[in-house]
Amino acid sequence: MRTKLQLLLFALLVVCLLVDVSAKQRRRNSKYHRRTTTTEASVQDEVMNMLEADEIAEEAAEDAEVTVEDGRNEVGSKRQSLLRMDPCMHKHCGAGRVCKTIDDETAECVCVEICDEEVDPRRKVCTNHNETFGSDCEVYQARCFCDTGDDRCRGPNYQHVHIEYYGECRQMPECREEDMADFPRRMRDWLFNIMRDLADRQELPSHYLKMQREAETNHTLRWTNAAIWKWCDLDGHPHDRAVSRHELFPIKAPLMALEHCIAPFLDFCDMNNDHKITLIEWGKCLQLDEEDLDDKCDELAEAKNSDQ
Numbered sequence: 001m002r003t004k005l006q007l008l009l010f011a012l013l014v015v016c017l018l019v020d021v022s023a024k025q026r027r028r029n030s031k032y033h034r035r036t037t038t039t040e041a042s043v044q045d046e047v048m049n050m051l052e053a054d055e056i057a058e059e060a061a062e063d064a065e066v067t068v069e070d071g072r073n074e075v076g077s078k079r080q081s082l083l084r085m086d087p088c089m090h091k092h093c094g095a096g097r098v099c100k101t102i103d104d105e106t107a108e109c110v111c112v113e114i115c116d117e118e119v120d121p122r123r124k125v126c127t128n129h130n131e132t133f134g135s136d137c138e139v140y141q142a143r144c145f146c147d148t149g150d151d152r153c154r155g156p157n158y159q160h161v162h163i164e165y166y167g168e169c170r171q172m173p174e175c176r177e178e179d180m181a182d183f184p185r186r187m188r189d190w191l192f193n194i195m196r197d198l199a200d201r202q203e204l205p206s207h208y209l210k211m212q213r214e215a216e217t218n219h220t221l222r223w224t225n226a227a228i229w230k231w232c233d234l235d236g237h238p239h240d241r242a243v244s245r246h247e248l249f250p251i252k253a254p255l256m257a258l259e260h261c262i263a264p265f266l267d268f269c270d271m272n273n274d275h276k277i278t279l280i281e282w283g284k285c286l287q288l289d290e291e292d293l294d295d296k297c298d299e300l301a302e303a304k305n306s307d308q
Contacts, residue, residue: 096140165256
């Protein structure tokens with residue numbers, strides 16, 4: 001009897017333990033389920049927030065692109081408007097003249113009203129009237145006044161006034177016979193040195209650079225290539241296989257104050273006195289053999305155009 005009672009109590013105890021464990025397990029599962037559900041909900045919310053933020057950012061970027069594009073269009077429209085409104089944008093005026101707008105579609109070149117005052121005496125110029133002007137601008141202005149019939153024209157002779165050389169007018173020393181005899185040699189050396197200096201400073205166009213390199217390696221071409229280079233360089237306005245008096249300006253004006261023989265030398269080069277210097281005349285006054293001279297100007301002009 002006692003044994004049966006003990007077995008019954010033991011069975012009841014086991015049942016109670018099983019019920020308690022089951023209840024704890026259910027509570028644990030319920031807690032875990034709630035925690036998992038909460039975690040999953042938090043992750044989903046975070047992902048949605050990220051996607052929403054990305055969408056907002058994309059919309060903001062699109063709005064910004066539209067704004068920038070609109071801004072560019074606005075700037076472009078303003079630029080086009082300025083081009084349409086300013087007829088001087090593509091109008092070229094010669095020396096001593098500036099562009100003046102007449103209306104929205106019309107512009108004309110007029111004489112410069114006021115030239116900047118130059119304080120450096122080296123900026124002064126001496127004209128063909130042996131008269132010192134404050135600057136080259138004043139010379140071109142005086143010529144423009146006469147060309148346009150302005151009351152400020154100084155006289156009929158000033159319609160053809162031009163710069164003779166840079167610096168104040170002064171009494172030029174006489175070019176002595178011995179100086180003139182040695183001048184062609186010094187002129188040849190000067191031309192070659194200028195050509196070489198331009199090449200060293202990378203300021204010599206490629207179509208002339210080849211000639212300079214030939215002159216460096218071939219002593220026979222040292223002077224002839226330099227002479228051809230300068231003559232072709234001067235023969236440009238217009239390109240007619242002859243260098244006129246006004247085309248000599250870039251070589252004459254800078255040297256007059258330093259080389260008092262340059263003017264009579266260039267006059268001597270014009271052997272037939274037709275106010276033009278051909279390549280043959282140029283070679284003779286530089287004391288170069290005619291057979292060494294090769295008229296390469298057309299070839300060089302084509303190379304120059306292709307470079308541009």
